Amino acid sequence: MSDLLERLRGRGWRMTxxxxxxxxxxxxEHVHLTADEVLARATTRLPEISRATVYNTLGELVxxxxxxxxxxxxxxxxxxxxxxxxxxHLVCSRCGAIRDVHPDGDPLADLPASERFGFAVSxxxxxxxxxxxxxx
Amino acid sequence: MSDLLERLRGRGWRMTxxxxxxxxxxxxEHVHLTADEVLARATTRLPEISRATVYNTLGELVxxxxxxxxxxxxxxxxxxxxxxxxxxHLVCSRCGAIRDVHPDGDPLADLPASERFGFAVSxxxxxxxxxxxxxx
DNA sequence: TCCTACGATGGACCAGGTCCAAGTCAATAC
DNA sequence: GTATTGACTTGGACCTGGTCCATCGTAGGA
Numbered sequence: 001m002s003d004l005l006e007r008l009r010g011r012g013w014r015m016t017x018x019x020x021x022x023x024x025x026x027x028x029e030h031v032h033l034t035a036d037e038v039l040a041r042a043t044t045r046l047p048e049i050s051r052a053t054v055y056n057t058l059g060e061l062v063x064x065x066x067x068x069x070x071x072x073x074x075x076x077x078x079x080x081x082x083x084x085x086x087x088x089h090l091v092c093s094r095c096g097a098i099r100d101v102h103p104d105g106d107p108l109a110d111l112p113a114s115e116r117f118g119f120a121v122s123x124x125x126x127x128x129x130x131x132x133x134x135x136x
Numbered sequence: 137m138s139d140l141l142e143r144l145r146g147r148g149w150r151m152t153x154x155x156x157x158x159x160x161x162x163x164x165e166h167v168h169l170t171a172d173e174v175l176a177r178a179t180t181r182l183p184e185i186s187r188a189t190v191y192n193t194l195g196e197l198v199x200x201x202x203x204x205x206x207x208x209x210x211x212x213x214x215x216x217x218x219x220x221x222x223x224x225h226l227v228c229s230r231c232g233a234i235r236d237v238h239p240d241g242d243p244l245a246d247l248p249a250s251e252r253f254g255f256a257v258s259x260x261x262x263x264x265x266x267x268x269x270x271x272x
Numbered sequence: 273t274c275c276t277a278c279g280a281t282g283g284a285c286c287a288g289g290t291c292c293a294a295g296t297c298a299a300t301a302c
Numbered sequence: 303g304t305a306t307t308g309a310c311t312t313g314g315a316c317c318t319g320g321t322c323c324a325t326c327g328t329a330g331g332a
Binding site: 014016018019048049050051052053056074 | 308309310311312313314319320
């Protein structure tokens with residue numbers, strides 16, 4: 001946790017109360033929060049924090065590679081603090097709950113050259129869909 | 137093409153000029169259009185068509201299983217008329233171009249029970265990312 | 273040809289997100 | 303400790319993609 005703050009400081013991040021709170025919120029619970037949920041949680045610790053700052057900070061964390069954005073529906077993006085361990089997602093079609101999963105195999109290797117159309121392929125995201133035990 | 141219109145009529149779809157135009161636009165070019173692009177193309181054939189109608193019609197085609205929605209960025213949904221042949225997508229990180237791809241293997245089988253968390257897993261979407269030849 | 277329920281219209285509205293000018297403050301220099 | 307300054311924050315306007323709704327129009331059956 002303080003790891004994250006250390007890393008950010010080490011990269012020349014100017015440490016402000018707002019950024020610390022946003023980073024702590026994300027790092028605290030390893031769930032996949034929307035920007036609005038991050039804002040809500042941040043607000044309880046730092047009531048004056050603004051929406052723009054939360055969006056800015058999330059954007060910076062993403063470009064620093066500390067969190068990743070996931071879009072599982074067409075709605076709000078979610079922010080995944082577990083960026084250092086590669087993984088995919090399993091999403092409940094009813095309630096939207098998200099779990100991190102680690103499928104076997106190498107999906108990149110499963111895309112033959114004939115199916116690459118000259119693209120320089122660099123990565124792949126997999127989204128498994130299903131119904132979670134609570135919704136079943 | 138007229139296949140599609142036939143199928144829809146067979147399912148009790150009331151055939152209107154607007155629905156026909158939307159279906160034809162989608163079925164005509166097998167690319168992945170946004171709702172706004174569908175609207176633009178539809179408008180050239182039927183100038184009075186409204187945005188709401190395009191959204192309604194796209195929504196119906198999706199629930200009939202004739203087209204699928206794909207969200208590759210957090211922006212506009214795209215509509216994929218190639219719903220009857222299962223496939224995944226390869227997206228250019230620079231320009232957003234999308235190609236349909238058919239990877240080897242069975243990604244569903246690659247998710248071990250221990251990684252399913254009690255979900256009834258029903259499907260998986262794979263989005264390959266890379267840079268297309270035009271952008272390279 | 274008439275009737276009517278289903279579909280289309282357009283304009284208001286909403287959610288998620290971005291932008292910007294002005295004010296604030298963390299970090300450096302002294 | 304204080305001054306300085308450029309990076310950061312703020313709040314509100316604005317934008318895009320999408321939905322809703324009251325009203326009007328029309329496809330298709332009788």
